[in-house]
Amino acid sequence: MDIRELYQELILDHGTQPRNFCALENASHFAEGYNPLCGDKIQLFLQIKNEHITSVSFQGSGCAISTASASLMTEALLGKTRQEASLLFEALQALMTQDNLATVSLAELGKLAALSGVHTFPARVKCATLPWHTLISALKGEKNNVSTE
Numbered sequence: 745m746d747i748r749e750l751y752q753e754l755i756l757d758h759g760t761q762p763r764n765f766c767a768l769e770n771a772s773h774f775a776e777g778y779n780p781l782c783g784d785k786i787q788l789f790l791q792i793k794n795e796h797i798t799s800v801s802f803q804g805s806g807c808a809i810s811t812a813s814a815s816l817m818t819e820a821l822l823g824k825t826r827q828e829a830s831l832l833f834e835a836l837q838a839l840m841t842q843d844n845l846a847t848v849s850l851a852e853l854g855k856l857a858a859l860s861g862v863h864t865f866p867a868r869v870k871c872a873t874l875p876w877h878t879l880i881s882a883l884k885g886e887k888n889n890v891s892t893e
Contacts, residue, residue: 751858754816759808764818768801777804777878777890779870784810788878790821797821797829802875809868813859814875820856826883832856833876840869 768789777786784806791799800818804811821829835853840862850857862872870892881890 748861751861754855754858755808755812758812758815762802762811762815764801764815765803766801767803768799771799773882773885775878775882775886775890777874777881777892779806779810779874779892781867781893782807782810782871784871784874786810786814786875786878788814788875788882790879790882792826795825795827797824797826806874807868807871809862809871810874813872816856816858817875817879820854821879829879829883833880836876837873839863840872 767787768791770791771789772792773790775788777788778784784804786802786804786806789799789801789803790797800821802814802818804814820832824832835849836856836859839850839853839857839860842863850860859872862868874890874892877892878890881888
């Protein structure tokens, strides 16, 4: 089995059995995102204490890419600082939008590297990045819904 097949299996697994899929009671940070092109919707809940993400979850509906991206994101964010979360957003944004993947260290991304194939499908980039844009909005405490349009 090659790496692309492993990545596809990981995306399918997280897309059909998302982790941390629930409302987080007493969330200190919250944001909603919407992709009007395909109908993906996400609600992201964060609990941040002493600048560290101590709990994270999401709810919503969407395609397998959007759901998998949100699920993988929640696993990756736990224990990270706000700054580390922002840097992870930048790395994922580069991973999914640049043709030159040499600028992103796939090894450092761990399971998130499974999203690397999204950049070859431009119409799916907005699906995969919606949870991440929603994260940035939650970290900033913005009250407006995030839209990928």
